[in-house]
Amino acid sequence: MKWWAAAVGAVGVAGALTPTPPAAWFLVVAGDTDGYLSPCGCTAPMTGGIRRRATAIRDLHKRAQVAYIETGGLGGTPGRQAQMKAETAAQAAAGLGVAAINLTERDAALGMGTLSAVADLSGGRLLSTAVEPNVVPGVVRYREEGPFLFGGAVSEPGGLSNKLGAPVTPPEEAAQTLVAEAKRRKKVAVLMLSGDRTAAEGVAKAVPGLGVVVYRASGDPDRKGLKVGETFLVTPGERGKYMIQLSLVNGRLGAYSPIKLGPEYADDPATDRIYRTYLRRVEAARLLEKLPRAPSAEFAGAATCGSCHAKAMAVWKKSAHSHALTTLEKLGHGRDPDCVECHVTGLQWQRGFQSRVTTPQFAYVGCESCHGAGKAHALNPAMSPMPKVGSQACASCHLPDQSPNFRFSTYWPRVSH
Amino acid sequence: MLIPAFLALLSAPLLPPVTLPPLTSPELQSHVFAVEQALEKGDFVKANTLAATLPRRAPQILWDERKVPAAQREEFRSARDNALQTWKRLAKVGGVFSPTGKDLKISFEPELAPDLDLEGPAPVVAFISQTAPRVESVIGLQRGTPLLPATPIDVFNGVLYSLGSYYGLARNQVTATAMTLGPNGTSTPHGISNIEASAARQLMAAFDNLRLAVKNKQRMRAGKATAFVDPAQFRGEVVQGDDIEMPVQITNTGNAPLSFAVEGDCGCIVTEPPGTIPANSSQIVQVKLDTKEFLKVTERRIRVFTNDMSQPVRIIPVMLDVTPRFRFISPGGSTFEMGEKAAEFDVYLSIADGVDAEVVQAGLSGVTGKVVGEKWSGDVTDPDTKKTVPVKKGYKFHITIPGPLPSARSMVGLNIATNLAASPNLSFPLTIQRGIVALPEELYVGELGKAPKVSHVTVVRAGAPLKVKSVSIDAKSMTVKLVPQVKSTEQRIEVIYDGTAPSGDLSATITIVLDDPRQPEIKVPVVGSVK
Numbered sequence: 001m002k003w004w005a006a007a008v009g010a011v012g013v014a015g016a017l018t019p020t021p022p023a024a025w026f027l028v029v030a031g032d033t034d035g036y037l038s039p040c041g042c043t044a045p046m047t048g049g050i051r052r053r054a055t056a057i058r059d060l061h062k063r064a065q066v067a068y069i070e071t072g073g074l075g076g077t078p079g080r081q082a083q084m085k086a087e088t089a090a091q092a093a094a095g096l097g098v099a100a101i102n103l104t105e106r107d108a109a110l111g112m113g114t115l116s117a118v119a120d121l122s123g124g125r126l127l128s129t130a131v132e133p134n135v136v137p138g139v140v141r142y143r144e145e146g147p148f149l150f151g152g153a154v155s156e157p158g159g160l161s162n163k164l165g166a167p168v169t170p171p172e173e174a175a176q177t178l179v180a181e182a183k184r185r186k187k188v189a190v191l192m193l194s195g196d197r198t199a200a201e202g203v204a205k206a207v208p209g210l211g212v213v214v215y216r217a218s219g220d221p222d223r224k225g226l227k228v229g230e231t232f233l234v235t236p237g238e239r240g241k242y243m244i245q246l247s248l249v250n251g252r253l254g255a256y257s258p259i260k261l262g263p264e265y266a267d268d269p270a271t272d273r274i275y276r277t278y279l280r281r282v283e284a285a286r287l288l289e290k291l292p293r294a295p296s297a298e299f300a301g302a303a304t305c306g307s308c309h310a311k312a313m314a315v316w317k318k319s320a321h322s323h324a325l326t327t328l329e330k331l332g333h334g335r336d337p338d339c340v341e342c343h344v345t346g347l348q349w350q351r352g353f354q355s356r357v358t359t360p361q362f363a364y365v366g367c368e369s370c371h372g373a374g375k376a377h378a379l380n381p382a383m384s385p386m387p388k389v390g391s392q393a394c395a396s397c398h399l400p401d402q403s404p405n406f407r408f409s410t411y412w413p414r415v416s417h
Numbered sequence: 418m419l420i421p422a423f424l425a426l427l428s429a430p431l432l433p434p435v436t437l438p439p440l441t442s443p444e445l446q447s448h449v450f451a452v453e454q455a456l457e458k459g460d461f462v463k464a465n466t467l468a469a470t471l472p473r474r475a476p477q478i479l480w481d482e483r484k485v486p487a488a489q490r491e492e493f494r495s496a497r498d499n500a501l502q503t504w505k506r507l508a509k510v511g512g513v514f515s516p517t518g519k520d521l522k523i524s525f526e527p528e529l530a531p532d533l534d535l536e537g538p539a540p541v542v543a544f545i546s547q548t549a550p551r552v553e554s555v556i557g558l559q560r561g562t563p564l565l566p567a568t569p570i571d572v573f574n575g576v577l578y579s580l581g582s583y584y585g586l587a588r589n590q591v592t593a594t595a596m597t598l599g600p601n602g603t604s605t606p607h608g609i610s611n612i613e614a615s616a617a618r619q620l621m622a623a624f625d626n627l628r629l630a631v632k633n634k635q636r637m638r639a640g641k642a643t644a645f646v647d648p649a650q651f652r653g654e655v656v657q658g659d660d661i662e663m664p665v666q667i668t669n670t671g672n673a674p675l676s677f678a679v680e681g682d683c684g685c686i687v688t689e690p691p692g693t694i695p696a697n698s699s700q701i702v703q704v705k706l707d708t709k710e711f712l713k714v715t716e717r718r719i720r721v722f723t724n725d726m727s728q729p730v731r732i733i734p735v736m737l738d739v740t741p742r743f744r745f746i747s748p749g750g751s752t753f754e755m756g757e758k759a760a761e762f763d764v765y766l767s768i769a770d771g772v773d774a775e776v777v778q779a780g781l782s783g784v785t786g787k788v789v790g791e792k793w794s795g796d797v798t799d800p801d802t803k804k805t806v807p808v809k810k811g812y813k814f815h816i817t818i819p820g821p822l823p824s825a826r827s828m829v830g831l832n833i834a835t836n837l838a839a840s841p842n843l844s845f846p847l848t849i850q851r852g853i854v855a856l857p858e859e860l861y862v863g864e865l866g867k868a869p870k871v872s873h874v875t876v877v878r879a880g881a882p883l884k885v886k887s888v889s890i891d892a893k894s895m896t897v898k899l900v901p902q903v904k905s906t907e908q909r910i911e912v913i914y915d916g917t918a919p920s921g922d923l924s925a926t927i928t929i930v931l932d933d934p935r936q937p938e939i940k941v942p943v944v945g946s947v948k
Binding site for chain 1: 535536537561562563565568590592593599605606607608611682683685687688689690707709710711712713714715716717718750751752778780782783800801802803804828830832834838841842844846848855856857858859860861862863864871872873874875877909922944945946
């Protein structure tokens with residue numbers, strides 16, 4: 001016997017290898033998308049996005065029965081684009097057979113009309129155990145899928161109550177209701193809580209009998225599962241970059257696994273179709289043109305800068321900054337305000353980029369993206385010196401989500417001038 | 418003749434021990450240590466024997482697929498080849514599959530014993546020895562909880578790990594890298610991280626040096642690096658936007674060079690480049706965290722990779738409570754309903770303690786209006802929490818929007834320019850609603866098929882009753898009807914798709930006829946697609 005054989009379990013070969021119909025369940029917790037429907041795709045390896053999530057969930061469906069839930073917070077910062085994002089996320093989730101989506105204060109901030117539309121698009125999967133039925137048309141109190149009963153609550157009921165104009169019960173009360181209902185239906189109670197880990201721990205301690213409490217957290221999810229008593233505390237982390245998978249085998253929950261939605265996951269074609277519709281809607285609504293812009297000094301454009309700073313111009317022309325908008329357009333995100341801001345000069349300023357047609361001189365990341373508006377300097381360099389800028393200037397765009405491998409020490413030499 | 422030569426050899430200065438990169442496996446370090454010990458003693462025969470099994474850039478690999486079901490062998494081989502290509506592409510190391518391969522053997526078993534770090538059977542195990550085959554790797558054909566058959570992705574991950582083990586890398590704790598085991602039962606493709614690729618390249622160079630020393634019969638000092646890392650965690654309260662400095666002290670308490678690499682779990686953490694610390698020395702590695710994107714409780718991780726064989730990867734948790742640098746508070750909420758006259762309301766800006774900011778300009782976008790700002794401190798009620806928020810330092814903005822606006826919902830931005838370079842622009846989104854509006858403004862019905870589907874539009878007028886006289890839609894496959902009215906200020910409209918539209922984009926318009934002469938009708942665009 002080889003010495004490694006001691007580590008190999010004694011399982012019959014032929015019988016064990018025959019695929020059997022899956023009897024166990026995967027509980028898949030996704031969400032906290034917060035409007036991050038897709039990486040812009042301009043750098044690698046960006047993480048997350050509803051299209052990769054769909055591929056991962058479809059893969060899991062091939063391996064066992066899946067109950068997939070979304071923690072809510074679909075759209076991000078309230079506004080017209082957030083409404084479109086929430087609708088798109090709900091439609092994509094429904095297409096994947098989502099079991100439940102929690103109604104959070106961030107979703108409610110989109111307004112009752114959008115909320116009702118999201119409930120419709122989710123196929124009746126939007127829920128809140130903390131809100132009386134019929135407060136929001138189409139929102140239910142529980143949802144059942146396989147061995148699980150899902151409920152939802154918020155850690156600070158005031159915010160949701162204010163936005164809905166209706167009473168919202170505290171999370172402990174919602175959890176008790178859920179546990180009682182789950183006991184009656186002989187299901188595992190899963191509470192989606194819009195609140196942080198401390199709040200989740202509080203609910204899990206106060207209400208025994210919960211199988212899982214899902215909570216919100218920034219950063220990546222924990223590599224190992226947390227438990228309070230017999231209750232799992234799980235979070236998918238921020239902006240939908242991970243999903244969490246738990247297994248339910250013979251009535252026992254376990255095998256906590258975070259799934260990172262990296263570029264190894266291809267885009268799911270069906271969800272890609274939905275996402276492309278979203279991009280078309282964003283373009284048709286001309287959201288880029290409608291962005292709020294602050295008063296600003298006048299920009300000069302990189303060509304003007306280059307007339308004196310020839311050496312810097314030569315470096316810039318060879319850099320990705322000089323064709324940053326083109327890069328984005330090739331990826332289909334050229335009209336998405338979320339992405340465009342970091343691919344042009346001065347989008348947030350009244351005298352900066354407006355469109356490729358009206359302001360072609362700003363249709364790239366130019367000198368003034370970092371150094372600020374420079375028309376006054378161009379007219380009178382001595383009287384209006386341009387400020388020296390440091391690594392902070394890079395950090396406004398090279399953020400963790402958009403530029404995960406950014407290191408000033410390695411990136412700066414590429415554009416040093 | 419031989420004795421003086423031998424004595425000269427013994428008296429020659431010893432070469433320092435080789436420097437192994439961070440994430441070198443303990444087994445490989447032991448192997449290298451054994452070679453170094455033999456060289457130190459001048460036992461070149463033993464050193465030569467041991468050095469013969471040091472990892473090479475292109476090992477001979479025996480692929481034993483006898484226990485793999487015949488139907489799966491081809492796709493598993495394809496996964497295997499992909500894994501090998503990935504190592505070649507990223508780390509310039511590879512291998513050759515051969516029926517007589519004696520450096521690495523990869524085989525399969527139905528199920529492996531439970532892994533202590535995972536709940537369930539190990540997906541792959543690698544056994545390392547100093548005799549051929551130096552690494553024997555076994556991939557489980559069933560894994561996870563519940564027990565599921567291995568997929569080609571699992572095999573790809575297993576081969577990545579097996580090759581990494583051969584090259585001399587330790588198991589990694591970072592999710593989804595080549596040297597990560599798990600996640601349990603999930604067929605997630607892994608990738609070779611920068612640190613892993615770099616370590617593999619550096620190891621090959623280190624082995625080249627070691628083999629050269631053996632060939633030249635150069636004596637070498639044997640040594641092991643040991644790391645002490647301080648602190649164990651960072652905790653604190655910070656103001657959003659601050660750069661937080663978190664110095665990490667790494668001390669080498671061993672007698673060989675300690676190599677390290679420090680990285681964060683996001684681009685918001687900037688660290689110094691990897692380096693080497695001599696024996697009995699310390700180095701402080703500056704780690705900076707940019708908190709601009711954070712709010713409230715934030716958790717991040719700093720990872721310290723070393724060639725300490727007892728603990729090659731250490732995680733330093735960073736737990737911060739981030740106070741917003743600026744916070745807008747609108748006691749009247751974020752949606753304002755206008756009558757015929759001007760709308761007037763106040764919005765407050767609270768500036769965190771320690772932030773030396775001045776507002777230099779304030780204005781509105783999306784609508785013509787006036788903003789008058791003044792420095793202000795006092796108590797404001799947060800509309801969300803109903804709690805009183807003490808504004809120690811801040812501004813009060815009185816906003817006037819002259820009427821009448823067209824009947825609609827308008828997105829308005831309160832834009833503030835500050836004197837802070839890090840936050841030059843602040844924007845607070847507001848919604849102004851006047852007259853009767855339909856929500857959502859555009860009805861997205863999603864993806865439709867052959868099945869009927871129901872959607873809704875809600876018509877509202879704040880503060881006054883409304884009446885819808887009729888509603889219609891210009892699409893053959895859709896009908897609309899009024900839902901019995903519950904509130905006098907609100908009317909829901911049911912939009913029913915009958916499943917008969919042809920494939921392609923769907924576009925229609927709902928026309929809502931009202932009994933208000935100032936606003937006789939509202940049009941709502943409908944968009945979607947049909948599969």
